[in-house]
Amino acid sequence: xxxxxxxxxxxxxxxxxxxxxxxxxxxxxxxxxxxxxxxxxxxxxxxxxxxxxxxxxxxxxxxxxxxxxxxxxxxxxxxxxxxxxxxxxxxxxxxxxxxxxxxxxxxxxxxxxxxxxxxxxxxxxxxxxxxxxxxxxxxxxxxxxxxxxxxxxxxxxxxxxxxxxxxxxxxxxxxxxxxxxxxxxxxxxxxxxxxxxxxxxxxxxxxxxxxxxxxxxxxxxxxxxxxxxxxxxxxxxxxxxxxxxxxxxxxxxxxxxxxxxxxxxxxxxxxxxxxxxxxxxxxxxxxxxxxxxxxxxxxxxxxxxxxxxxxxxxxxxxxxxxxxxxxxxxxxxxxxxxxxxxxxxxxxxxxxxxxxxxxxxxxxxxxxxxxxxxxxxxxxxxxxxxxxxxxxxxxxxxxxxxxxxxxxxxxxxxxxxx
Amino acid sequence: xxxxxxxxxxxxxxxxxxxxxxxxxxxxxxxxxxxxxxxxxxxxxxxxxxxxxxxxxxxxxxxxxxxxxxxxxxxxxxxxxxxxxxxxxxxxxxxxxxxxxxxxxxxxxxxxxxxxxxxxxxxxxxxxxxxxxxxxxxxxxxxxxxxxxxxxxxxxxxxxxxxxxxxxxxxxxxxxxxxxxxxxxxxxxxxxxxxxxxxxxxxxxxxxxxxxxxxxxxxxxxxxxxxxxxxxxxxxxxxxxxxxxxxxxxxxxxxxxxxxxxxxxxxxxxxxxxxxxxxxxxxxxxxxxxxxxxxxxxxxxxxxxxxxxxxxxxxxxxxxxxxxxxxxxxxxxxxxxxxxxxxxxxxxxxxxxxxxxxxxxxxxxxxxxxxxxxxxxxxxxxxxxxxxxxxxxxxxxxxxxxxxxxxxxxxxxxx
Numbered sequence: 001x002x003x004x005x006x007x008x009x010x011x012x013x014x015x016x017x018x019x020x021x022x023x024x025x026x027x028x029x030x031x032x033x034x035x036x037x038x039x040x041x042x043x044x045x046x047x048x049x050x051x052x053x054x055x056x057x058x059x060x061x062x063x064x065x066x067x068x069x070x071x072x073x074x075x076x077x078x079x080x081x082x083x084x085x086x087x088x089x090x091x092x093x094x095x096x097x098x099x100x101x102x103x104x105x106x107x108x109x110x111x112x113x114x115x116x117x118x119x120x121x122x123x124x125x126x127x128x129x130x131x132x133x134x135x136x137x138x139x140x141x142x143x144x145x146x147x148x149x150x151x152x153x154x155x156x157x158x159x160x161x162x163x164x165x166x167x168x169x170x171x172x173x174x175x176x177x178x179x180x181x182x183x184x185x186x187x188x189x190x191x192x193x194x195x196x197x198x199x200x201x202x203x204x205x206x207x208x209x210x211x212x213x214x215x216x217x218x219x220x221x222x223x224x225x226x227x228x229x230x231x232x233x234x235x236x237x238x239x240x241x242x243x244x245x246x247x248x249x250x251x252x253x254x255x256x257x258x259x260x261x262x263x264x265x266x267x268x269x270x271x272x273x274x275x276x277x278x279x280x281x282x283x284x285x286x287x288x289x290x291x292x293x294x295x296x297x298x299x300x301x302x303x304x305x306x307x308x309x310x311x312x313x314x315x316x317x318x319x320x321x322x323x324x325x326x327x328x329x330x331x332x333x334x335x336x337x338x339x340x341x342x343x344x345x346x347x348x349x350x351x352x353x354x355x356x357x358x359x360x361x362x363x364x365x366x367x368x369x370x371x372x373x374x375x376x377x378x379x380x381x382x383x384x385x386x387x388x389x390x391x392x393x394x395x396x397x398x399x400x401x402x403x404x405x406x407x408x409x410x411x412x413x414x415x416x417x418x
Numbered sequence: 419x420x421x422x423x424x425x426x427x428x429x430x431x432x433x434x435x436x437x438x439x440x441x442x443x444x445x446x447x448x449x450x451x452x453x454x455x456x457x458x459x460x461x462x463x464x465x466x467x468x469x470x471x472x473x474x475x476x477x478x479x480x481x482x483x484x485x486x487x488x489x490x491x492x493x494x495x496x497x498x499x500x501x502x503x504x505x506x507x508x509x510x511x512x513x514x515x516x517x518x519x520x521x522x523x524x525x526x527x528x529x530x531x532x533x534x535x536x537x538x539x540x541x542x543x544x545x546x547x548x549x550x551x552x553x554x555x556x557x558x559x560x561x562x563x564x565x566x567x568x569x570x571x572x573x574x575x576x577x578x579x580x581x582x583x584x585x586x587x588x589x590x591x592x593x594x595x596x597x598x599x600x601x602x603x604x605x606x607x608x609x610x611x612x613x614x615x616x617x618x619x620x621x622x623x624x625x626x627x628x629x630x631x632x633x634x635x636x637x638x639x640x641x642x643x644x645x646x647x648x649x650x651x652x653x654x655x656x657x658x659x660x661x662x663x664x665x666x667x668x669x670x671x672x673x674x675x676x677x678x679x680x681x682x683x684x685x686x687x688x689x690x691x692x693x694x695x696x697x698x699x700x701x702x703x704x705x706x707x708x709x710x711x712x713x714x715x716x717x718x719x720x721x722x723x724x725x726x727x728x729x730x731x732x733x734x735x736x737x738x739x740x741x742x743x744x745x746x747x748x749x750x751x752x753x754x755x756x757x758x759x760x761x762x763x764x765x766x767x768x769x770x771x772x773x774x775x776x777x778x779x780x781x782x783x784x785x786x787x788x789x790x791x792x793x794x795x796x797x798x799x800x801x802x803x804x805x806x807x808x809x810x811x812x813x814x815x816x817x818x819x820x821x822x823x824x825x826x827x828x829x830x831x832x833x
Contacts, residue, residue, distance in 0.1 A: 019734075021457070021458070021669055021670065022606055022608075022669060022670050023452075023453045023457045023669075023670055025604065025606050025608055025609065025670065026453075026457065026608040026645075026670050026675055027453070031601075031604050031609055032608075032609060032612045033612075035597050035598045035599070035600040035601045035604065036600065036601065037601065037604075038601050038603055038604060039601070039603065039604040039606075039609075041603075042603045042604065046603075073695070074452070074694055074695035075452055075453045075694075075695075076452045076453070077451065077452035077453055077454065077455070077734075077735055077736075078452065078736070079451065079452065079697070274717075286719060289419065314694070314695060315695060316715060317693060317694075317695050317696040317713075317714070317715025317716065318715065318716075319693075320419075320691060320693065336686070
């Protein structure tokens with residue numbers, strides 16, 4: 001009885017467990033570079049106590065400065081979900097309706113579809129100074145920011161034309177949640193994923209319906225739309241699992257959102273994702289570790305690489321899978337970078353008012369990368385890739401892409417035939 | 419995933435035990451639910467500061483022989499402590515934490531409340547004294563940063579004056595720190611240290627110190643420099659004309675963060691895997707042996723190891739928990755040494771020894787734990803989660819963490 005009472009008193013996002021120790025503040029990348037952000041403790045649990053009493057204490061301008069990198073949550077010894085407290089407050093109390101800029105940044109699906117249709121024009125235009133000037137002043141997207149290029153052919157289109165037909169010949173199957181980035185900006189990642197999975201004997205299917213996971217929608221204030229899309233994704237995943245296909249992804253932020261945040265942030269039933277959604281690197285590593293799958297690599301493959309831990313990878317706690325997998329490649333010389341935020345945080349760094357904070361946060365990481373003198377930076381996050389490629393001389397790859405590069409496909413197929 | 423040893427808890431005890439094992443060639447993983455209480459560090463490591471009667475201990479090694487048999491040190495045996503203490507000190511030094519002090523002679527540190535406390539080892543940039551009654555300096559300047567409230571400068575000055583020293587307080591600021599005050603709640607040690615991390619800001623602050631300290635023999639500052647290593651402290655000290663030392667602040671402790679980072683770095687360099695933000699949630703125990711550990715991040719992927727080490731800390735770190743009816747260990751539900759009557763847990767006089775401070779998991783002479791009175795042969799406990807010592811009354815917390823970590827590493831390696 002007594003124990004039950006205590007269990008009942010657990011607060012939302014573990015708010016009541018905050019001891020005010022301020023350890024979160026030590027690891028907040030924003031508080032470290034600007035005095036205008038009140039820091040995770042203050043913006044999170046401290047502020048929440050006031051907000052519960054009266055919404056007048058909701059300081060939209062300050063809370064908007066939170067990157068949602070979740071390093072505060074990883075650091076918290078008491079398990080307080082600090083970033084979720086902040087995100088929930090923004091969902092609950094935000095008064096300002098999102099504008100054209102937020103619409104453009106948030107609707108990766110719609111904007112991506114339009115942009116891939118006219119990719120050369122879009123890429124050319126977003127690189128032009130007059131267009132950048134308009135974005136800068138009218139839309140308030142910082143003109144110093146380089147836009148990620150759009151691909152001229154969506155991954156989905158490529159898949160249907162060149163891959164879909166062969167997937168049924170594999171006895172084992174997975175579904176691939178490719179996300180907006182692989183679809184619109186970098187289909188090569190999706191192609192690499194199909195190559196690797198096919199080599200180890202897995203067919204790759206797409207979900208019946210895939211929508212943007214909702215990360216940019218939530219951070220730009222389109223909550224209802226995020227909920228709708230989340231429900232569609234979960235329904236598609238349930239169908240996939242019913243047909244015996246677990247779901248893999250190549251994006252840490254999509255994974256974290258769907259697997260760890262849909263339930264308490266958007267109140268979507270995501271049990272299917274909790275149980276069956278995994279990063280591809282984790283999925284493959286576990287197969288290799290258990291001996292179910294063997295990998296063979298090109299003998300002459302040689303590369304010096306460093307790994308950057310995306311914030312949401314840190315929160316997932318799955319860094320070990322991606323790094324262990326890359327380390328399996330015999331020709332790879334591996335360097336682990338300090339785990340720190342690159343500053344982009346999805347669409348955050350695109351906004352004019354955030355540009356300088358964003359670059360300042362990333363500075364130590366950029367320096368470390370330049371000093372590492374590597375062939376590639378490896379990371380599991382697409383927006384980290386944009387930020388690092390814009391801010392350093394490095395070329396960034398997803399672990400799946402380096403695996404695809406190094407993999408001896410014929411030998412691997414041979415090894416896994418049994 | 420498979421390892422030789424899996425350590426639960428990434429604080430002082432877990433890290434140093436992990437380093438000792440990894441250095442011996444073992445494959446070690448640490449799972450840490452969050453950051454550790456090293457972030458509250460005083461900058462010192464206490465072996466034994468006070469005896470059972472509350473008297474200051476001069477020679478900790480000697481006094482350890484007088485401790486009750488239930489104390490973790492007594493299980494190791496007083497004659498073995500010196501060797502383990504030396505091994506712990508070596509690990510601290512090798513990880514980049516330069517310390518001063520001796521196992522046979524306590525020295526004194528000063529708390530942010532201005533109290534002199536006996537201790538074993540202290541980071542070498544800290545202010546210390548051979549005795550509590552007299553300081554090595556007679557004219558002292560205590561310089562705080564304007565707007566930094568986690569350093570009660572008048573308490574510190576008052577404490578120093580009790581030794582007969584002449585103490586002046588100064589408040590310093592530079593433009594970059596003034597800007598930081600725009601968010602007064604974030605005028606915290608860690609944020610200040612991020613500002614005082616460039617050649618320019620360190621020069622500016624050194625100029626301010628030099629311009630107000632011409633009469634002083636020594637300048638004392640809050641410990642707000644050197645989050646990642648001690649390099650910035652060295653730079654500042656080289657720019658300040660008078661000898662300069664730091665004093666502990668209220669948390670978060672900048673040198674504590676440095677300890678955490680350097681020890682983790684050394685552990686990883688020695689081949690260890692550190693998983694932050696991964697909480698141990700339960701275990702599979704068969705025939706009095708742990709066969710698998712489950713964690714929050716690696717769902718459906720258990721951690722398998724020959725040996726497991728519980729280094730989860732005490733109540734603050736949730737290594738121990740309590741509800742209305744019992745004190746318990748939350749991961750394995752191990753046997754604990756604690757009063758069964760809730761009324762016995764505390765003494766209503768807050769200044770008296772609090773019984774709950776000595777609660778912890780029950781272990782044998784090897785620090786093997788037990789569950790339902792059966793010894794678990796491959797689950798050891800180290801540090802604050804152990805029963806039988808009161809770190810507030812006896813100033814032995816960090817010592818127990820280090821010494822038991824070394825002892826258990828040895829027990830495992832000799833297995």
